[in-house]
Amino acid sequence: MELLGKYGKEDLAILYIAKQDEKVVEFVESLQPPIPREEKWVLIISTMYGCPIGCLMCDAGEYYHGKVSKEGMLEEIDYMIHSRFPDGNIPIPKLKIQFARMGEPTLNENVLDAIRELPEIYDAPGLMPCISTIAPKGSENFLEELIEIKNKHYPNGLFQLQFSIHSTNEEERRKWMNPTIWNLEKIASFGEKWYVKGDRKITLNFAVAEDSEIDPDIILKHFNPEKYWIKLTPVNPTDRAIHNKLQSGITAENSEINPLVEEFKKRGFEASISIGEWEENEIGSNCGQFATKYQNNEVVIRENYTTSDYNLSD
Ligand code: SF4
Structure with a gap:
């Protein structure tokens, strides 16, 4: 792997962009200040x-040049770990490794091998893999196998599973994501097989647009508040969101008190808004933005640049 550049801030988030077999890949390490x-x-x-x-x-969906191999994923992880913990001993209570940047993880079976191998590579008691999926057609076998891996290697809450569902209107969901995605009923029935006592609750994530249809009663009909929690996020201003005229329903102004969160809570769900860092929008480091612009020759990457060096939202 050849590192092409890194971008961001040591105390918040660093985006790395690299080449693997002539293909561009991006990965991120981040902190949640003040933690x-x-x-x-x-x-x-x-x-x-x-x-x-x-x-x-x-923006990750602008192009598709194939799956990252198991070795390629472990390289991404090791690049970030090695510089800080060269002996592979990572005494951090929460080390989350999210398979959630570019790509739909459940369509890449190499992800399963990488997750299986991680505990053999690092001495990291706080290691917690996270899979975030839209549950497309073809993810069935992957997710079934993941149940076994979770129960064997990551019991007692050391695995996080997120379904990005975005709406309670099935037609809207298919339009936002893909016509082949699982419907809510199928996701709920999988969740019943997945969840065992001691697991972390499964996350249901909504990226909320101004005119999104999100009905907490429909969620309650399918999903048990004891097994799921609700995460609402803004629609980030990616190139594709702007092109598709998606305006975020969550803004810096309304993120503190949001009626939708209250509606979910009334029905017994734990629910919260996760805004990430607004600065991430300004530096253009949302999922896929940097690699896409690199592919399109819109940026020249060099090391040690600062946020003011590039205005990626141009
Ligand atoms: S949100 Fe996930 S599944 Fe959808 S295009 Fe982006 S990377 Fe792919």
Whole structure:
């Protein structure tokens, strides 16, 4: 792997962009201020070069150049770990490795091998893999196998599973993501097989647009509040979101008190808004934005640049 550049801030998030077999991959390490790295460190890696799904709000779907191999994913992870913990001993209570940057992880079976191998490679008691999926057609076998891996290697809440569902209107969901995605009923029935006592609750994530249809009663009809929690996020201003005229329903102004969160809570769900860092939007480091612009020769990457060096939202 050849590192092409890194971008961001040591105390918030660093985006790395690299070449693997002539293909561009991006990965991120981030902190959640004020929590120090000694307590929580989040690594977010790509599982594909681009993405074949093409969700309306995601720049990773601009192109698709194939799956990252198991070795390629472990390289992304090790690049970030090695510089800080060269002996592979990582005494951090929460080390989240999210397979959630570019690519739909459940369509890449190499992800399963990478997740299986991680505990053999690192001495990291806080290691917690996270899979975020839209549940496309073809993810069935992957997710079934993941149940066994989770129960064997990551019991007692050390695995996080997220379904990005975005709406309670099935037609809207298919339009936003892909016509082949699982419906809510199928996701709920899988969740029943997945969840065992002691597991972390499964996350249901909505990227909320101004005119999104999100009905907490429909969610309650399908999903048990004891097994799921609700995460609402803004629609980030990616190139594709702007092109598709998706305006975020969550803004800096309304993120503190949001009626939708209250509606979910009334029905017994834990629910919260996760805004990430607004600065991430300004530096253009949302999923896939940097690699896509690199592919399109819109940026020249060099090391040690600062946020003011590039205005990626141009
Ligand atoms: S949101 Fe996920 S599944 Fe959709 S295009 Fe982006 S990477 Fe692919």
